[in-house]
Amino acid sequence: MALSLPLQLLMLLLSQFIMAMGGVPYHKYQEPGTISDTDEDLTFNHYARTCPNFEAIVHNKVKDWISKDYTLAPSLIRLHFHDCAIRGCDASVLLNHKGSERWAKASETLRGFQVIDDIKAELEKKCPKTVSCADILTAVARDATVKIGGPFWENAYGRKDGLVSLAKEAELVPMGHENVTHLIEFFQSRGLSLLDLVVLSGAHTIGRSQCGIIQERLYNFKGTGKADPSIDSKYLNFLKRKCRRASEYVEFDPTTPTKFDSMYYTNLQKKMGLLSTDQLLYSDSRTKPIVSALAWQPMLFYQQFAVSMVNLANAQVLTGDDEGEIRTNCNFVNH
Numbered sequence: 001m002a003l004s005l006p007l008q009l010l011m012l013l014l015s016q017f018i019m020a021m022g023g024v025p026y027h028k029y030q031e032p033g034t035i036s037d038t039d040e041d042l043t044f045n046h047y048a049r050t051c052p053n054f055e056a057i058v059h060n061k062v063k064d065w066i067s068k069d070y071t072l073a074p075s076l077i078r079l080h081f082h083d084c085a086i087r088g089c090d091a092s093v094l095l096n097h098k099g100s101e102r103w104a105k106a107s108e109t110l111r112g113f114q115v116i117d118d119i120k121a122e123l124e125k126k127c128p129k130t131v132s133c134a135d136i137l138t139a140v141a142r143d144a145t146v147k148i149g150g151p152f153w154e155n156a157y158g159r160k161d162g163l164v165s166l167a168k169e170a171e172l173v174p175m176g177h178e179n180v181t182h183l184i185e186f187f188q189s190r191g192l193s194l195l196d197l198v199v200l201s202g203a204h205t206i207g208r209s210q211c212g213i214i215q216e217r218l219y220n221f222k223g224t225g226k227a228d229p230s231i232d233s234k235y236l237n238f239l240k241r242k243c244r245r246a247s248e249y250v251e252f253d254p255t256t257p258t259k260f261d262s263m264y265y266t267n268l269q270k271k272m273g274l275l276s277t278d279q280l281l282y283s284d285s286r287t288k289p290i291v292s293a294l295a296w297q298p299m300l301f302y303q304q305f306a307v308s309m310v311n312l313a314n315a316q317v318l319t320g321d322d323e324g325e326i327r328t329n330c331n332f333v334n335h
């Protein structure tokens with residue numbers, strides 16, 4: 001009986017996975033009744049004629065950068081998330097002018113911009129004015145995932161780069177202090193489901209966080225002057241030793257920090273989630289059964305991560321000529 005809920009979930013997840021892998025074509029969401037002749041959908045062969053080596057170029061660059069600095073892999077995956085989380089995947093996170101998303105507090109620890117710039121420069125040589133920065137971010141996130149042992153998936157391309165980037169919007173990206181309702185609503189308003197929320201949070205199986213974000217959990221939880229009771233006591237001691245200063249870094253997954261695996265969920269079951277938003281996924285009745293299913297079936301996480309990353313990458317994208325452009329430099333809009 002104890003397994004019946006996870007089993008049900010397993011069936012649900014598998015059916016979703018099979019549907020997604022069956023190549024159900026992606027279509028941009030349109031309001032019923034609207035007609036727009038400049039809109040195109042994302043497609044799997046978008047650059048087949050115009051830049052056939054696009055994915056190979058990205059792949060090689062990502063491989064080179066990550067073999068030089070392994071910590072770039074998680075940073076590049078996160079960069080793509082922060083892009084898609086605000087105004088859809090439109091490379092708004094890359095615009096670098098005063099008051100842009102990049103200058104927000106929530107963007108302070110984003111990294112990997114130089115990787116994107118390097119790839120863009122190469123692409124401008126090989127196929128000028130063709131590949132959008134948003135598509136580069138999407139391809140890079142996939143290749144970074146594969147490079148650290150995660151799943152492969154096919155990306156559809158054809159995103160346009162946005163013209164607007166506002167720091168105050170970037171501050172809306174969840175930073176670890178939110179409640180689960182807030183997270184669910186944040187994801188839902190971007191077309192992402194409860195399942196996507198829990199599965200994509202599994203990206204925290206790799207990478208690291210600045211200690212400042214968990215300071216209150218360690219020393220003054222909700223103003224009690226004590227630690228968050230939902231932290232395992234040994235893990236708490238470990239974190240206190242590791243986080244002497246707020247500017248220090250601590251890895252998300254204390255067990256297998258550099259491996260793409262389902263240990264994130266196992267850790268939550270052992271009260272070893274790093275952020276409060278991680279641990280809460282295992283105490284909220286809406287998300288807990290999904291955490292259990294993913295901890296119980298590592299392959300399920302592996303496969304569903306690919307599906308949810310596609311959902312993320314296709315969320316609220318711009319495709320029409322009237323909606324965005326192909327930037328020639330990812331840092332600035334064209335003139």
Ligand code: HEM
Pocket residue numbers: 071073074075076077078081109111174175176177183197200201203204206207208209210211213275277
């Ligand atoms: C569900 C809400 C989420 C919250 C509250 C959250 C919060 C955070 C925070 C606070 C950090 C550490 C930042 C720092 O101090 O450097 C972080 C890092 C990271 N996040 Fe999330 N995140 C969420 C969702 C996601 C999603 C959907 C992805 C990707 C699919 C993701 C991927 C990552 C990765 C890979 C890192 C490590 C970055 C690195 O090592 O440079 N996160 N996240």
Ligand SMILES: *[C@@H]1O[C@H](CO)[C@@H](O)[C@H](O)[C@H]1NC(C)=O
Pocket residue numbers: 178179181182
């Ligand atoms: C969750 O957070 C939202 C704001 O982000 C707040 O309005 C709501 O009251 C919170 N819910 C609970 C149960 O604390």
